[in-house]
Amino acid sequence: MLKVTIWNEFRHEVQDAEVREVYPKGIHGALADGLAPYGFDLRTATLDEPEHGLTEEVLNSTDVLLWWGHLAHGEVSDEIVNRVHQRVLDGMGLIVLHSGHCAKIFAKLMGTNTCALKWREADETERLWVINPAHPIAAGIGEYIELEREEMYGEHFNIPAPDELVFISWFEGGEVFRSGVTYHRGRGKIFYFRPGHETYPTYYNEQIVRVIANGVNWAAPSDTARPVYGHAQPLQEIRGKVTAL
């Protein structure tokens, strides 16, 4: 059973009645409810808990971490960011949601850390088209997911060329966006998934939840060997072999 930790900044829901109405249990709570049927071992963590809820113990027992943040990226301590970063390189999966594109951890893993894209809040329709119909992250949904109202995110999105491009979004107002992209960093897999503005009920959409569940399964650690770095063994053994030919 995959161990999944859902991290949420959890500030909008506390500070803003409109958001609280949409997500009374917090975005983390809505995601936990939505993912419950998928058979994961689910936990949540939030910014204002000690160590942001991401202690060594929690992270070491997390297979896949979900990340939603927006208002308070700067309040996430560098120590915790470095801890998460190290865990990703060591194999923990990471799913970054929506405005998490601006989170320190995402910037650090991407190398562009400019948090740069276009945006607009105008109740626009979004269509997330499946670009790679062979990819397990697109399992169980149709050709596209349509969200009647969402915040617009538009290109250019200042990310490295993704290892795999799974979704491209269309927005009513004239923009496109690489909405589902995957990366590998060290032994870890990363999936960025765009939708989920705090004022819309996006995380109650079953197709959106299905994609996130697929992402968890895809990003789960593989039982691969840890690479050995540093000074390498002497050559004698292989040299002896070659000489003997």
Add this chain to the structure above:
Amino acid sequence: MLKVTIWNEFRHEVQDAEVREVYPKGIHGALADGLAPYGFDLRTATLDEPEHGLTEEVLNSTDVLLWWGHLAHGEVSDEIVNRVHQRVLDGMGLIVLHSGHCAKIFAKLMGTNTCALKWREADETERLWVINPAHPIAAGIGEYIELEREEMYGEHFNIPAPDELVFISWFEGGEVFRSGVTYHRGRGKIFYFRPGHETYPTYYNEQIVRVIANGVNWAAPSDTARPVYGHAQPLQEIRGKVTAL
């Protein structure tokens, strides 16, 4: 001076007055006029010429080949397709335009050969967003190119994941499309560029022509070594060296 051959099926312009009005000199003629200021050594070739205008002599003296076809893909002889294929693998650049996605040569190079995408003729606005602002193919144009009316091409586009994704198109009716994509095959470079339906004056648009000119420069052969294939030299030399250590 790069030697560029513009290949056009040249049937619409002959058969259809509406198209002829838009492209009185043929699509190849319009492209030749548009590319003239860029300092290429330009030639044209069309389907109904002997060997479709693509003799060994022509191809062997072509650095970059442009390809526009639509009505008569099936009339292109397999012999010529194989000849072009071989030239691409040997280093000739290839720029495939619009409905050329269905050409035998493109299918053969992609490996998907299903000519599969969505389409609609409805005078829709297209916006081609620059996804890779470091790429020389995007030089000299703005953040996006807007075409007031074009045919819609929509995902899923059944191509392999491109080596580089340069443009994504947005269409008014709700679709997106990977409109500018690059590939390498052997020693050859390939650029597919979407716009250019025969009933629209797209190839008179200076930004579109600029992208095609950029594509020619990008796809031009590099002076790289021809790989040597087949049975490889014996090991003695390297073995002797290793033994001596």
Add this chain to the structure above:
Amino acid sequence: MLKVTIWNEFRHEVQDAEVREVYPKGIHGALADGLAPYGFDLRTATLDEPEHGLTEEVLNSTDVLLWWGHLAHGEVSDEIVNRVHQRVLDGMGLIVLHSGHCAKIFAKLMGTNTCALKWREADETERLWVINPAHPIAAGIGEYIELEREEMYGEHFNIPAPDELVFISWFEGGEVFRSGVTYHRGRGKIFYFRPGHETYPTYYNEQIVRVIANGVNWAAPSDTARPVYGHAQPLQEIRGKVTAL
């Protein structure tokens, strides 16, 4: 339970006593024995069976197809190649082994179809290094797999840039090779894995078998939607929506 069909040309083992000694049950038999513990529903098929053992019925009930061929690529009928090609585009996984790099089906899917690489039979040691330690295909093995004796395959290997590079081989005589590469074509996933010359007991190596089993799991069809191609639905619905804004 994944349905796996192991296709083998099965000529070397019949014609050549040396190979028969290594693979008395055929390469397909050795692979079937090796893969037995992994819980797949296994079947084999060979060139000289009717329709090469790859009837519509067999292919339609195959989740992942393994392919080993060498002497008789030309005897594989184009009709069967097209049938396999279509099934891959529709979602069947394909694992191409060793000299299968020259098979019609691999050439057709790659778009380079030149069957081009370097080779040498000289009992050389091969080391397959894991390049992507996050990839599930590398699960359960160490940093590299060492094969004491194998045929050498060397670069340049005339394939498209892979979607993912999992293994690079080192050979004693001075060559390297992209030995484990993945591709997506349509809804299908493809894994090419280099080792397995017919005169070496490579397919009895437990690590090699583990990689092939991993490959089967990775290449298994995802339950994704079939893209709809062709003329797209009229715009009314979306237009109505936009107009109403």
Add this chain to the structure above:
Amino acid sequence: MLKVTIWNEFRHEVQDAEVREVYPKGIHGALADGLAPYGFDLRTATLDEPEHGLTEEVLNSTDVLLWWGHLAHGEVSDEIVNRVHQRVLDGMGLIVLHSGHCAKIFAKLMGTNTCALKWREADETERLWVINPAHPIAAGIGEYIELEREEMYGEHFNIPAPDELVFISWFEGGEVFRSGVTYHRGRGKIFYFRPGHETYPTYYNEQIVRVIANGVNWAAPSDTARPVYGHAQPLQEIRGKVTAL
């Protein structure tokens, strides 16, 4: 004329007589001499100059920056690293050489920042095989470059999957390495090239210098538009259009 700044840590050559003998003018001096025939506007800069020689003025007039460092990565100030980072995102090319894989700027751009690979100093032969014979970085050299003696760098090399893989190295002792890799970050192009240990005369090798010169040309800024980030323009214009359909 491309403006190229060659940055060298310049400590080994000062502190170590053996290195000074190989590079009496410093590694930067050797590279400047080697690149002189290629028609670049060349400058050098070193760690112990004010602002490490990388003032705003210098960087703003640099098209492509070369980077060699080893002993003193930690002494490079974060302010200068951030400045270089910003310039790369804004379009300056960056060529990172050899042990520069451990430089702060490379780590920051890659997102893995673990400086992780295998290494060994044992006078081993290295062969850099051309993997992409269509790539302009491989122009003018043969199928491979052979260096009689070099330091070994081995996989796993903890970098993101490169946008393009141009060279793979073979080492006598049994290792392989992705020796020539390219990336895009924002508007900037990055080329990492492995060879160049300070105790070997690698940067006098004409083929190595040719590759670096090719890298400079490839990484030169393209005249592309600066993406506009942040809140996007209102929808009225496009809405009006759509409504009118």
